[in-house]
Amino acid sequence: MSEPKIVEVKNVSFRYEKEWAIEHVNFSIDKGQFLGLVGPNGSGKSTLIYLILGLIKPNKGSIRVFDESITHFNKWKEIGYVPQKANSFNTGFPASVLEVVKSGLVSRLGIFRFLKRKHTQKAIEALKIVDMEDFAKSNIGELSGGQQQRVFIARALVSDPSLLILDEPTVGVDTKHVTDLYDLLGRLNKKNGITLLMITHDIGTITEHATHVVSMNKTINFYGTSEDYNQYNAQGSLQWYREQSDQAFVTTHKEVTSDV
Numbered sequence: 253m254s255e256p257k258i259v260e261v262k263n264v265s266f267r268y269e270k271e272w273a274i275e276h277v278n279f280s281i282d283k284g285q286f287l288g289l290v291g292p293n294g295s296g297k298s299t300l301i302y303l304i305l306g307l308i309k310p311n312k313g314s315i316r317v318f319d320e321s322i323t324h325f326n327k328w329k330e331i332g333y334v335p336q337k338a339n340s341f342n343t344g345f346p347a348s349v350l351e352v353v354k355s356g357l358v359s360r361l362g363i364f365r366f367l368k369r370k371h372t373q374k375a376i377e378a379l380k381i382v383d384m385e386d387f388a389k390s391n392i393g394e395l396s397g398g399q400q401q402r403v404f405i406a407r408a409l410v411s412d413p414s415l416l417i418l419d420e421p422t423v424g425v426d427t428k429h430v431t432d433l434y435d436l437l438g439r440l441n442k443k444n445g446i447t448l449l450m451i452t453h454d455i456g457t458i459t460e461h462a463t464h465v466v467s468m469n470k471t472i473n474f475y476g477t478s479e480d481y482n483q484y485n486a487q488g489s490l491q492w493y494r495e496q497s498d499q500a501f502v503t504t505h506k507e508v509t510s511d512v
C-alpha cells in the first residue's frame with residue numbers, strides 16, 4: 253500500500269470576494285518531497301498556502317493534510333510555517349533571537365508555555381540546525397536579512413514539524429546567502445527528512461533544489477518533477493503537453509493492442 257500523502261489538494265477553488273483567486277487546483281505532496289510553488293504576482297500562491305494551513309476554507313473542493321481532512325486536523329505542531337517577509341525587523345525591535353525562536357512553541361490555541369528550561373533547550377537545538385546558536389542572545393533587529401530568515405526557519409522548526417512551508421524565504425537575502433539558505437533547506441529535506449513546500453520567484457534556480465514544481469496562475473499550468481519542469485520550459489508548454497499526450501496515446505495503444 254502506498255504511503256499517505258502529506259498534503260492533498262482536490263479540485264480546490266477559492267474567492268475572497270467576487271473574483272476567484274484560485275480555481276480547480278489539484279496536486280499532492282508525498283513524504284520527503286521538496287515542492288517549489290511558482291507563479292506571477294497575484295497568481296494565488298499565498299492563498300493556496302493559507303488554505304493548506306486551514307486559515308481560510310475552500311469554496312469548492314477539499315484539502316487533506318497528513319491524511320486527515322483539514323476541517324478536523326489539529327496536529328499543528330507537525331507543520332512549520334515561515335511567512336512572507338518574516339525577515340523585516342528593524343534594529344529597534346526589542347526581542348532576542350532566543351525569544352523569537354521560543355515564540356514558535358506557543359500553540360495555535362495561544363497557551364503560553366515556553367518559559368520552561370526544556371523549551372529553551374529546544375530553541376537552542378533549533379538554532380543549531382540553522383547554524384545560528386552563537387547569536388542566541390543578539391537582538392533580532394541587529395541581524396542581516398539572511399540571518400533573520402534563518403532565525404525564522406528555526407522558529408518554525410522548534411516544534412519538530414514534518415512539513416515546513418515557506419513563503420518566499422529568499423526575498424531580501426543577498427545572492428551569497430541565498431545559496432546558504434538553499435543548502436540549509438536541502439539539508440533539512442535530505443538529512444532531517446522534512447517535507448518542504450516553498451513559494452518562490454526563483455524560477456531559474458528552483459529546479460536545482462526542489463524535487464517537484466507546481467506552476468500556477470489561478471489554475472495549475474504545470475505539476476510534476478523538476479526534471480519535467482525544465483523540459484516544459486525548454487519546449488514551451490504546448491509542445492510539452494502534445495508530447496505527453498502522444499506518449500500517453502502510444503502507451504495506451506500498446507497496452508490495448510498487446511491485450512488483443
Ligand SMILES: Nc1ncnc2c1ncn2[C@@H]1O[C@H](COP(=O)(O)OP(=O)(O)OP(=O)(O)O)[C@@H](O)[C@H]1O
Pocket residue numbers: 268269273291292293294295296297298299300
Ligand atoms: N485579503 C484579500 N482580500 C481580497 N483579495 C485578496 C486578498 N488577498 C489576496 N487577494 C487577491 O487574491 C489574488 C491572489 O493573491 P495571492 O496573494 O494569493 O497571490 P500570490 O501569488 O501569493 O502573489 P505574490 O507573488 O504577489 O505574493 C490576487 O488577485 C489578490 O489581489
